[in-house]
Amino acid sequence: MTTIDPIRIALPSKGHLHDGVVKMLETAGYKVKRASERQYEAEIAGQRRFHVVFMRPTDIVTQVHEGRCALGVTGYDLYAERALEAHDAGVVVRDLGYAGCRLVVAVPESWVDVTHIVDLADLTTGFKEQGRTFRVSTKYPHLTSEYFHRLGIYYYQVIDSDGALELHPTLGIADIIVDLTSSGTTLKENRLREIEGGTIVESAACLIGHVPSLRLLASEGDRGDLALLLDALDGVRNSEGRLLLEVVGEPALGPDSADRAAAYLLARGARHLAVGAVRDTDGVDCWRITALISAKMITPSRRELHRLGARRIVGTPTRLVFDRDEPGIFDRLVDELGIELANR
């Protein structure tokens, strides 16, 4: 059987998409060693089999589809737009948890008669009946036409454009646009408005892979290099925004004060609670709770915990969290690829 060596990973060369994944990989223990922004290749510290190449996010889909790179990180929107042609590229992680945005339909704000996507079905039909062409500017012609078709919007022309689309309605280049937005501010500033039912895709950074390569790499088993990388990403994702909480208290308020503190934390979203007994340096018997909890929950919980007997509350950043009962990315991938692993 052929093996894949090196395992090439395509990463976006700059911007949000780049920063997020490089940080994530570093946390996972895969530090990308890149000398400068102008260098388009990099190594991963201590991981000789991995080889990183930097390219434009749109090219990443193509390179992964063609198998030159086994893995790639790009925007889900960019992948989805090319998914039908890039059929050998598959999604490994749909949402890496950063670079979130939405692909939306935006109409001129003065179109008070258009509030819902179904209005466009009527409106475009009306245009056609009058012998006019309804024009839609977008960088996402496939996703747009697929979505429009599903909703019964048939008569329009796509203006496939790479520039700033927000100006197109004002300039009369197009009637409406389909574009990415995260807060909607740019749309508003350009006198455009989103409409109900007009979100075509919710996007974020995503991890894609060349399916035949994934198959080969996954069959190396759960101690193979792919499994280790994906497990590490699992660990990072599970730890995201969570602190390891340690609460030490004395049972001054009754023997069940530890249980009450635990119940309180559980209600605030803490997970993996463990309650135990400890003894402090003065020989006093204390209880101790450890748990994983969202970072923003600790401060608001502090005073109530003190009232429940907590002496000291410590929140420590986590870097990697693994949970036996949560299937990991690798396990899901193996299932999806239908691979039988001997040691599972």
Add this chain to the structure above:
Amino acid sequence: MRDASESPVSLVRGTVEALPEEFARLASLESRILRSFELSGYARLRPPILERTELHERKSGVRILARLDRVAQEGVCLRPEFTAGIVRAFSFADEAPRTPWRVSYCGPVFRRDEARDDRLREFHQVGVELIGADRPWADAEVIALADASLADAGIADGVIRIGHAGLIREILESSELPTATQVALVEQLSTPAEEAASAEHARAIFRGRIEAQLASARRLEPARPASDSADDSHEGAEQLFALLYPEPSGRRSAAEIMDRLRTKRRASRVSAASTEAVEDALERMADLHGSATVVLDRLTTDFGSRAPRTIAALRELVRALEDRGVDLGRVVIDLGFGRGIGFYSQMVFVLLAPTPAGLVEVCGGGRYDGLARELGGTRDDRGVGFAFGLERLDEALRLRGAEAASTDRAPLRVVPALASDLAAARTAAETLRRAGIAIVLELDPARVGRADDRAETLVVGAGSIERVDPRDGSRTPTNLHDLISRQHDEAIQRP
């Protein structure tokens, strides 16, 4: 890791290579059908493969429009079908063709369907258009021709399924919905109908559509001025609009926007009773299929008042088919079937070939009156036509276990008896070819005087010819005259 330079160049997805054997089968099928068209007075023409996207955008049904194979060059596509191009040719030819204009065509068409792997992106159609002729006799003529051509292709028991695009239009017309909504709905309902989805599906689409429309209209309410008088409220709304958007961006004028706003508000007041009646009708319509007489009777009972035009048209068509001698036992009227109702204006039909794997749709067509006008033509705008999908038909024949059209035997080989007989061999080959006999002339010195165990070989010497039987290698003296007459006799005996 794979290197790009080493990987084989694969076929474009959705295309197939027809190698000689398969090609022979398809070509013989195609020529039998074309011959049938020709014998009915249809003259062959050939529109271009590259077309203006606009030609198809103006009128093509959803099913085609969504799958246009666009060429990188702005506004150009590979033709997805022939009809629009032929109607344009009729409408804008320097000299107006005499009507009725009967034409036939064959060739590749292109449709992209990225969601489905099993569909061909490039396939072949063989069909006719009859332009400038009125229903019902012209409709009956093309349906009968399609049926007869299918019989010529070897399927004499095809099912003729006839529908009518007018019914759904007449039903929606009675719904008080704005015209644009009606037209959009016709398109939207045609997709599930084509995909043989259930009546409930059509009902769900209709209901979803009406609900979204009402929800969208309801969101307008807060902007409505308080006044009760309709005129006041129009004026008030216009003033408010002008105040809010002194310079509306985009290509629609304030008047257009306010106009549509009013239409939309009117539509939001469409009564529940009215939409329910339409839903009901759609469901009953989807259920209307069966033999001509049964369906016509039910249609009259259920829709007599709602769709008188459609019912009359179908009755006339059935009578005209009878006049043409079409076996009504094989005719099914199916009004739930909405094939291309966005494209066709009236009668629609398909031919289905019975196979062990079920009915296979091999041909489809219908009447498209008005298309010429939409393409900007001012000549006669009536038209009706159909097209066979050649690959589909071939598939149906194969499923039925039809014997493959006998592919011609390997061509005769001609070799010189000796190296000095090159000229004699060449002359013999030329003579035989002129007589219409396929010849492979082998002048490779290594093959001089040698027979072949796959094809009959003529060993040509100075003044003598020997025929070598490929089965046993036996040699028989012969001459060009005998060979030519033998070959012609065989050609006549072949079907």
